[in-house]
Amino acid sequence: MRVLVTGGAGFIGANFVQQTVAERPEAVVTVLDALTYAGDRSSLAPVADRVELVHGSIADADLVDSLVAAADVVVHFAAESHNDNSLADPSPFVQTNVVGTFTLLEAVRRHGVRFHHVSTDEVYGDLPLEGDEKFTPTTPYNPSSPYSATKAGSDLLVRAWVRSFGVAATISNCSNNYGPYQHVEKFIPRQVTNLVDGVRPRLYGAGLNVRDWIHVADHNTAVWAVIEGGRIGETYLIGADGETSNLEVVRALNELFGREADDFDHVTDRPGHDLRYAIDASKLRDELGWTPRYTDFRTGLAATVDWYRANEDWWRPHKAAAEARYARSGQ
Numbered sequence: 001m002r003v004l005v006t007g008g009a010g011f012i013g014a015n016f017v018q019q020t021v022a023e024r025p026e027a028v029v030t031v032l033d034a035l036t037y038a039g040d041r042s043s044l045a046p047v048a049d050r051v052e053l054v055h056g057s058i059a060d061a062d063l064v065d066s067l068v069a070a071a072d073v074v075v076h077f078a079a080e081s082h083n084d085n086s087l088a089d090p091s092p093f094v095q096t097n098v099v100g101t102f103t104l105l106e107a108v109r110r111h112g113v114r115f116h117h118v119s120t121d122e123v124y125g126d127l128p129l130e131g132d133e134k135f136t137p138t139t140p141y142n143p144s145s146p147y148s149a150t151k152a153g154s155d156l157l158v159r160a161w162v163r164s165f166g167v168a169a170t171i172s173n174c175s176n177n178y179g180p181y182q183h184v185e186k187f188i189p190r191q192v193t194n195l196v197d198g199v200r201p202r203l204y205g206a207g208l209n210v211r212d213w214i215h216v217a218d219h220n221t222a223v224w225a226v227i228e229g230g231r232i233g234e235t236y237l238i239g240a241d242g243e244t245s246n247l248e249v250v251r252a253l254n255e256l257f258g259r260e261a262d263d264f265d266h267v268t269d270r271p272g273h274d275l276r277y278a279i280d281a282s283k284l285r286d287e288l289g290w291t292p293r294y295t296d297f298r299t300g301l302a303a304t305v306d307w308y309r310a311n312e313d314w315w316r317p318h319k320a321a322a323e324a325r326y327a328r329s330g331q
């Protein structure tokens, strides 16, 4: 099977490519990645001899056309992915997430290629902090940030291309991922690498916001389950019952570093900050038989801390630029 992975030099895409190469020797993998600040060739170093990395944009119609023509399936991870950046400058989010997805859809339509669109639970907006309501595949779209609005737009394009043009596509909407190779701008790697440097963790606002954490390896087994068993045109929600407040995460990280749990700073809150995400993944579990491997968040978090401690060469080159961006917004 010839697999074209967009955004394969980013966090989830690189883990997907590494897992695919390890577990599916028959797969011939090509990565299309623009190598933005968030992409890193070295994330694919362990599989460099098995994977072709094409440096280019998903919004480049000619390049996309030739790569899609040579693929059996396109797994679409490429995106501008960080909410805080979308508040500072939404423009690349529209270009990559909306125009880029449109460009891929037109190519898979022309060539009749299977398409899987990787999306986020943020398209549904947020849930109240109190209560046990969860997102389901029928929750109305209600995105809060420029990032989530552009992801919502891309999902709707995929749905329209399925219905109007018969494109063979599926969509998955996943909750917050953690694990190796995540950019240091994101919450958990930012705090871990701060702690390595002896800097106190930084919590937006009161830290009561809740995210539904899933290990990236579990996200990727679910993506393969949808590619292989998912029904065309359907949306599958991916989550592993990992609801945890930001405050709890920071306390756990401090403890893993042998520090006082409450030794952190509160910083300026994110404008429009979503309160809580929670996923009902019963469709994925019941229909496709998927189960997560990482069921204890604390264990997965400890393994992630170990990975960042052991791989400073990977994250150090990105750290100063990420912190400079945060300094501009007082975070």
Ligand code: NAD
Pocket (backbone or CB within 6 Å): 006, 007, 008, 009, 010, 011, 012, 013, 032, 033, 034, 035, 036, 037, 038, 039, 040, 056, 057, 058, 059, 076, 077, 078, 079, 080, 081, 082, 096, 100, 118, 119, 120, 121, 151, 173, 174, 175, 176, 177, 178, 183
């Ligand atoms: P990331 O920012 O770590 O990686 C994105 C990758 O896309 C980078 O390698 C970047 O270079 C590449 N890219 C950006 N613009 C491009 C363009 N125009 N053409 C080609 N490549 C381009 O993101 P991530 O966290 O790995 O997220 C991957 C996907 O998963 C995204 O679609 C995101 O919306 C979705 N998602 C992420 C999470 C999460 O918790 N991180 C959860 C659910 C869904």
Ligand code: DAU
Pocket (backbone or CB within 6 Å): 081, 082, 083, 084, 119, 120, 121, 122, 174, 175, 176, 177, 185, 186, 187, 188, 190, 202, 203, 204, 205, 207, 209, 210, 211, 246, 270, 277
């Ligand atoms: O839910 C899925 C989404 O999860 C993905 O679609 C996004 O691509 C991904 O970035 C992530 O979005 P979040 O905005 O939830 O993730 P982030 O890592 O930016 O922040 C997680 C939480 O931590 C959020 O409530 C904001 C808070 N935070 C973040 C940073 C960087 C802090 O308290 N302090 C920080 O320094």
